[in-house]
Amino acid sequence: MKILLIGSGGREHALAWAISGSPLCDQLWIAPGNPGTAQCGENVVLDIADHAAMISFCKLRGIDLVVVGPEGPLVEGIADDLTAAGFKTFGPSKAAAQLEGSKGFTKELCAEFNIPTAGFGRFSDAAAAKAYVASQGAPIVIKADGLAAGKGVVMAETLDEANDAIDMMFSGGLGTAGAEIVIEEWMIGEEASFFALCDGKHALPLASAQDHKRVGDGDTGPNTGGMGAYSPAPVMTKALEDRVMAEIIAPTLAGMAKRGMPFQGILYAGLMITAEGPKLIEYNVRFGDPECEVLMPRLKSDIVPAFLAACDGVLDAFDLRWSDEAALTVVLAARGYPGTPEKGSTIRGIDKAEALDDVLVFHAGTKQGAADLVANGGRVLNVVGLGKSVSEAQKRAYEGVDRIDWPEGFCRRDIGWQAVKREQG
Structure with a gap:
């Protein structure tokens, strides 16, 4: 089969790694991909927002299956357009993608079909939102309705924090994603x-x-x-x-x-x-x-x-088989993330990490420079460890992290702490 994978992050490198190992995959293209996906198939420079260009590429290459990695193209209807053009596409329609594209849509669906979720209110103006917060009290959760790259949720522990989040979203701090907001009860668990x-x-x-x-x-x-x-x-x-x-x-x-x-x-x-x-x-x-x-x-x-x-x-x-092993990944991020990440710093030593047994490195925000690999995003690398337990997988992942030479990067040193605590009794 000829397969096209859409996306450029760590998720897409992991998917490219899995797809390229399939006996059914004869050729794999990744649009636009990253230096890591280039090890699994051929990266192609395509604007994934240009659906006509995507369709033209699929026709030119005789694509048998398109796999859409990120949410943005799905919310914009890429699956509908590819399917209408005759290409088998893995990913929901634009209408179905509202489950992620609009938090308000999902909350209304939960209310209609009795799906357990947090109590909520849906608002399109700051005054009504602040009045609701005042009536509910803090802590409380403020969410932008639309896509905000994982940054559209504020866990407000005080009323002031909640009101600041409301002002930030309605003043355009998250672009159009915050034109409408959802306010939820703070769940414990x-x-x-x-x-x-x-x-x-x-x-x-x-x-x-x-x-x-x-x-x-x-x-x-x-x-x-x-x-x-x-x-x-x-x-x-x-x-x-x-x-x-x-x-x-x-x-x-x-x-x-x-x-x-x-x-x-x-x-x-x-x-x-x-x-x-x-x-x-x-x-x-x-x-x-x-x-x-x-x-x-x-x-x-x-x-x-x-x-x-x-x-x-x-x-x-259909059924799937899973390994009994645990896997743990540590994200290496660029200094400044989740605000404005510093780009362009040199990354070395990935090969030393990958030389370890049961360690994988998936690229996310990297770019091939003239001589070296450089950081080109907020979340830059994913270092994965495998083991018989989460504790063992954690140990291996951090061994991999410590072999990577990137002073401008940082990571959390406690990934998996809840599971490790359970395993240690």
Whole structure:
């Protein structure tokens, strides 16, 4: 098969790594890709916002399957346009991608179909939003309705912080993403990431993971796109997984189908495991990043038939096998992230990290300079360790981190702390 993968981050490097290992993959192109994906296939310079150009490339190369990595193109309808042009495309339609593209849409869906989630209000003006916050009290959560690259959530511990977040969003601090906001109750519990492969009618549970959103050790500082992750998540027992499928995933699929927008692709449920049970924090409509970087190394099955089964609506007769090993990834980020990252600094030593047993390095925000690899984004590298336990995977990941020579980079040193604490009793 000739396959096109759309995207350029760490998630796409992990997907390219998995897809290129499939016996079904004859040729793999990545648009636009990064220096890491270039090791798995051929990077192509395409503007992924130019759907006509994407279709022309698919026609020119005779593409058999398109896999869409990031959420932006999905929310903009790339899957609809490619499918209409006759190309099998893994990823939801523009209508179905509203599950991530609009937090308000998802909250209304939860209310309509009795999907457990935090109490909320939806607002398009600051005065009403502040009045709601005053009535609810703090702590409270302020969310931009639209896509904000993982930076659209403010965990406000005081009323002043909440009002500042409201002002920031409505004054354009997050662009059009903050034109409308959702305000939620502050849920208490442990977070987990749950993934389901969907074909519009059926859902196949994938492995669980936990990520670390805060920039600093001890889960401190502002939210980011994710500073690390591990899989499996010990909190996600089989009984809990069954509840999530029955109470959250299944009614979501049924609700979307009833609305005439069946969901096909990856449904990523960000969960809070509360005293009452699992509740939905939010949906993403693609593999998480950095969660994808720990899921792909644990997947023993071929990923390409799984994508095809989702596209063809036959997941009810499909299954996937997962390694019992744990995987843990540490994100190396550029100084200044999650604000304005410093770009252009030289990165060395990746080969030394990759020389270690059970260590992988996935590129995210890198660029090939004239002589050396350089940083070209906020989250720059993902160093993955594998092991019989999360503790062992953590040890190997940090051994890999310490072999990389990049003084301008930083990382958290406590990724996986909750699972390690559990394992140590």
